[in-house]
Each structure stands twice: as C-alpha cells, then as structure tokens.
Amino acid sequence: MNKSFRRLALFLLVMLVALTGCQVVGGFDVNKALLSNLKPTSSESKEKLSIEVVPSAGNHSEEVTTAIELINSLSLTLDSVKVQDQNTASIEGSLSLKDTKVPFHLSVDKEGIALQVDGAKKPLYISMDSYSEAYYGMLDMTLLENEAQDFSYKTLELLLKHVPNPKNISVKQSEQQVNGEKLNLTNLHVELNGEDLLGLVKPFLNSLVKDEQGIKELIGAYYDAFYPIMESIYESYELEEDDVSEFTQQSKEEVIAEIYTSVQETLTELVNNYDKEVSNLLETSPEFKTVLGKNTVLKLDLFFDSKLNIRKQQLDLAIAIDPSEDMPIQSIKAKYDREVWNIGGSVKADKVDIAAGVLNVIDDNVTPGKLLRNFEGVAPLHKVLKNDFKITEKSVYIDPQNEYYGIIMKKNTSFAPLRYVAEELDAEVKWVPATKQIKIIDDITGGEIVLTVGSNKAKVNGEIVNLPQPPFVHTDGTTYIPLRFIAETLGANVAIDEYGWITLERD
CATH class of the missing domain: 3.30.457.10 (Copper amine oxidase-like, N-terminal domain)
Structure with a gap:
C-alpha cells in the first residue's frame, strides 16, 4: 500500500499545484474561469521561462559547478507564439545559454513539426506520419486526439470540482499591460507552500470519493475515448476473437460498473489510510519533509478579461531540496511570464521553410555526428552539445x-x-x-x-x-x-x- 500511495499522493500533489482553487472567490467563479481556458482556440502570445538552481553550502566539484552554471544560464524567450487552430501553430524566439542567444523558429501542422535554429544547415523535422506509424501503428490519430482531448477536459473538470481553495487565495481588479495595451483585468492570486499543499490532498480525496456520479461520468468518457481506439487496433491487426480483451466484449454499463468499483475501493482505502501513509512517507523518505515544507512556495497570478480569457500569467515557484552528495542543491526556482492577445481572432501561423530539405529526426537516424555537423554554423550550440552535454560520448x-x-x-x-x-x-x-x-x-x-x-x-x-x-x-x-x-x-x-x-x- 505504501508504494502505491506514494505514487498517487505525489501525482495528486502535482495536480493540485496546477489546479489550485476551484470555489467561488469574491464572487469570481474560479472553476468556470479555469475550465473556459482549456478549450483550444486561436491566439497570439509571448512568454518567458527561466530556471535557477541554488547550490548547497560548501565546495563542489568542477563538474557539479559547471552543470549548475549551465542550467542557471538557461532561459527561454518566446517573442511570437501564434496558434492558428488546434493543429497549426508557430513559435519564434530564442534560447539563452551562457550569455549567448540562439534564435529559433518552430512550426507545427498536420504534416509535421519543424525546428529551424538560426545558423543551422537544415531544420530538424518530425513527420507526423512517421511519428504515428512509429508509436501508434495503424491507429487513427484524429480519433485519438479528439477523444483524448475530451477525456482530458472532463478529467480536469472533475478534479477542479473537488480541489479545495488554499488559505491564501484572493481576487481583485488590476490594470495591466498586455502586448502594449492597457487592460482592466481580474487578478486571481494564489500563494501556497508545501505544507499547505499537503493539507489540501485529504479534503480533496474526501470530496472526490463521495462523487459517484462524477466518477462514473468520467469513466464513461474514458470508455468513449478508448473503446473506439481499441476497436481500431483490433481491426487493423485482424486479431482473432480469443485475442480481443474482455474490455471490448463488455457493454459500456458493465465496464463503468466494474471500473467504478475498483476506483471506489482504491479511493476509500486512500482516505482511510491517508494520515498513516503520510506519516510513513515522511518518516521513510525524509527528503519529502523538505520538499513538502514551508520553503517550497508557489506564487501564481492569473489575469482574466471580461470573457474569462487568461490574458496574463505570472508564476514563481521555489522547490526546496534536501541536499545530498548525489543532489548538492538546496532549491530549484522557476519563473514564468506570459501575455496573450487576439484570442479567437484571425491568426496565421508562420511556417518554417522546409523546401530546401530537412534533417528528419525519425527517418534519418540522427546520430551525434549528423547533429553536430548540422549545427556547425551555430557556434555556441555546437559547443554546448559537444562539450557540456557531451553528446559524442x-x-x-x-x-x-x-x-x-x-x-x-x-x-x-x-x-x-x-x-x-x-x-x-x-x-x-x-x-x-x-x-x-x-x-x-x-x-x-x-x-x-x-x-x-x-x-x-x-x-x-x-x-x-x-x-x-x-x-x-x-x-x-x-x-x-x-x-x-x-x-x-x-x-x-x-x-x-x-x-x-x-x-x-x-x-
């Protein structure tokens, strides 16, 4: 029980970080606002992500120091993100590494993903046909994408419904600049630490376990998403009747009832053993006392317009680490900022030019040598790949x-x-x-x-x-x-x- 509990508890903790707050706060329906932003739509945005690793006290090896300095020099700036539709998008930005900026251009469409790094001989390319064939065989990817998207939405809807609000959550009006335009936005502010996060899990489980209808509806969505996929697999490979799993031979109602019983038993066991298992977790894995302590802090600001579109995001996350010989760091920090505009408007993605040829990541068997030769014109990236990431080792x-x-x-x-x-x-x-x-x-x-x-x-x-x-x-x-x-x-x-x-x- 302890091992499975750890996995599920950690998963729930991660989910709670991402989905904090689901109740009405100051008249603002947080649940409705967050869910309204899950459906894909056209938009333009700009974003920035940076990471900082804080080393533990004392002297460290040259290898550790170099690795930390490399990570801390890393930042990702996306100057132009254009989402045309759920299958078509482009990103133009730069990766900063060791005081060097490497511009890049990435685009995605139904045919594939192309990445052109400034100075590289050819764009890197992943063909969607090759990817689908390599990982999904003869599966209908359109079916998979649509059903999986719907299932994901309903999963998040159920989780959000039961996640309690943290202590530090507030809503206020705020004037913000988005892409140079001044807007009056609703600011949802959330702040919680590791102890707060741990305290949200049990109320979440207690609430979820009582929602028979919600769980069954989610299982039904799971059935609708994956039953056609399994049928497609069986038809594609022309399997014999004996090879078809019991899942495909049962009615939808039978599948829902069977899975619900199993889920209900698991959730009930988690709730009944929660305090004991948390105590065992912290006792047998002392590093979690630090990770789930007061020094792990999340600060999140979401800015909504009158249509509940998220127009601006600011996230600061610090994860406390228990230093050790294998992990000589005391914390990892991340900072993320995003501004969004032209939501639902006419947006045309800027596609990478692949007319002169590509380096197909799947089909061309890209070796370290091929990769390095492709980036000979990008001196900093070539050096980092060879000397820091040591891809030729x-x-x-x-x-x-x-x-x-x-x-x-x-x-x-x-x-x-x-x-x-x-x-x-x-x-x-x-x-x-x-x-x-x-x-x-x-x-x-x-x-x-x-x-x-x-x-x-x-x-x-x-x-x-x-x-x-x-x-x-x-x-x-x-x-x-x-x-x-x-x-x-x-x-x-x-x-x-x-x-x-x-x-x-x-x-």
Whole structure:
C-alpha cells in the first residue's frame, strides 16, 4: 500500500499545484474561469521561462559547478507564439545559454513539426506520419486526439470540482499591460507552500470519493475515448476473437460498473489510510519533509478579461531540496511570464521553410555526428552539445565469449565483428561492389576508412596505413577486423575490465 500511495499522493500533489482553487472567490467563479481556458482556440502570445538552481553550502566539484552554471544560464524567450487552430501553430524566439542567444523558429501542422535554429544547415523535422506509424501503428490519430482531448477536459473538470481553495487565495481588479495595451483585468492570486499543499490532498480525496456520479461520468468518457481506439487496433491487426480483451466484449454499463468499483475501493482505502501513509512517507523518505515544507512556495497570478480569457500569467515557484552528495542543491526556482492577445481572432501561423530539405529526426537516424555537423554554423550550440552535454560520448561493452558479437583471436590479434563495432560507434558501413571494398564513414569527423578483405593495407582519410592482420570473413559470413584498429580509428579507447569484458570509450 505504501508504494502505491506514494505514487498517487505525489501525482495528486502535482495536480493540485496546477489546479489550485476551484470555489467561488469574491464572487469570481474560479472553476468556470479555469475550465473556459482549456478549450483550444486561436491566439497570439509571448512568454518567458527561466530556471535557477541554488547550490548547497560548501565546495563542489568542477563538474557539479559547471552543470549548475549551465542550467542557471538557461532561459527561454518566446517573442511570437501564434496558434492558428488546434493543429497549426508557430513559435519564434530564442534560447539563452551562457550569455549567448540562439534564435529559433518552430512550426507545427498536420504534416509535421519543424525546428529551424538560426545558423543551422537544415531544420530538424518530425513527420507526423512517421511519428504515428512509429508509436501508434495503424491507429487513427484524429480519433485519438479528439477523444483524448475530451477525456482530458472532463478529467480536469472533475478534479477542479473537488480541489479545495488554499488559505491564501484572493481576487481583485488590476490594470495591466498586455502586448502594449492597457487592460482592466481580474487578478486571481494564489500563494501556497508545501505544507499547505499537503493539507489540501485529504479534503480533496474526501470530496472526490463521495462523487459517484462524477466518477462514473468520467469513466464513461474514458470508455468513449478508448473503446473506439481499441476497436481500431483490433481491426487493423485482424486479431482473432480469443485475442480481443474482455474490455471490448463488455457493454459500456458493465465496464463503468466494474471500473467504478475498483476506483471506489482504491479511493476509500486512500482516505482511510491517508494520515498513516503520510506519516510513513515522511518518516521513510525524509527528503519529502523538505520538499513538502514551508520553503517550497508557489506564487501564481492569473489575469482574466471580461470573457474569462487568461490574458496574463505570472508564476514563481521555489522547490526546496534536501541536499545530498548525489543532489548538492538546496532549491530549484522557476519563473514564468506570459501575455496573450487576439484570442479567437484571425491568426496565421508562420511556417518554417522546409523546401530546401530537412534533417528528419525519425527517418534519418540522427546520430551525434549528423547533429553536430548540422549545427556547425551555430557556434555556441555546437559547443554546448559537444562539450557540456557531451553528446559524442559513447561506451560499448563487448563480451569476448559472446556467440554473435564476441572476439576471435588470430595470430595474437583480437578480431571483432566489423559492422557491430562500427555501428555501435555510430559509423556508417557500406559495401562497394565495384571495388569489392568496405567503406566506413566516421560519424563524428565524417572521415572515411576503406578496407579490403584479405589485405593488411587500409586507407584512412586517403592515407594508406598498415593493419596488424588483414580483415577476414568468418564461416557465418560476418566480416571481422582487428578490434583496436577500428575502435581507435573511430575515436575510442580500448580497455579490459576486471571481469574480462572489453570496453570501448569515446569522449
């Protein structure tokens, strides 16, 4: 019970942070106002997000200090966000990192997502067709999106209905500037700390467990959302009757009754054991005493117009952390500001130009080398990816006795499967029929290695080098090559650990 309680309790806490306040405050219907902003509509906005990590007292390693400085230098500014409809939008803004600003342009439509970073050779691209096929097979994505959106709305509606107001919540009229225009807006102000947040969970559960009708309506929405999806899956893969789950063979009323019974039992158990489980949670996981203490503070201001549209948002969040050797920080802070206008108006998204080609993130097998070469014209980003995020780092472990990828010893030379080692280091392997040679293209440098089976001569970037022994084709058809040569030529160091495994390490 304790483990499952922790997961659910933490989930509810996160939800309560996002959905604080549902009752009428000063004549202002908070629930209605928040729900009215969940339905997608056209709009324009500008936003800014910054994060600060506060290190714990004492000296820290250079690696920790560098990581914290990198995070603290990060800020995201969205100068122009245009939502044309629920499928079409664009963002133009910049990412600030280490005092360097990297402008970017992102757009989304039914065909895909395109991201152009200023100075990059090609936009990064995710095809919606490829994404859908990779993650959802033959599923009708339109059906999934519409039903899931409706289910999400009804879920939030039920949660908001039962979330109690925190102690510090107020409403007042306020004059604010939105995109240079002065507006008289209704300001909803919420302020709560970790202790307040923890105190909201039990009243929320007590209220929710009594709402049989609301829970059943949500289960019905779940059924309406996912039953057609499951049917689509079964039809697409032409499953046999025996393979169809019991869920699809029951009536809607039977499904609702069965799921409600389970939900009701779980909620009742949570309510009955809440105080005990919270006590156990704080005792067995002392770090939560800090996270759910007075120093974790959320301050949120939402500014509504007369139509209940949120026109401005200001959020300040500080999460207190119990410092440790693995987590040498005492708090994480986030600041977010947003202004919105032209809500429901005529908005046309600014699409990224992909006519000259893209780097397709899914279809093109984007390796670290391809990514770095694409951003060679973006010096700060290229440097951060390589030096700070270390995307070229690679560790390959080889069991010498492995039946398929092991080592073969010949004349005191360790041979490894050529394709396996090369591809583990992201290199591309090609067979050239005209010359009966093997060409290996280094992922990081773009350099070429040309080999001939049976020859101890090879070309590395056009220069002839001698191999300790020639490559050979094993009886199973696999081409083997001296391990140290191929690994070191592709930038990796070779070592043997205490268990006899071979490790290839590339920085």
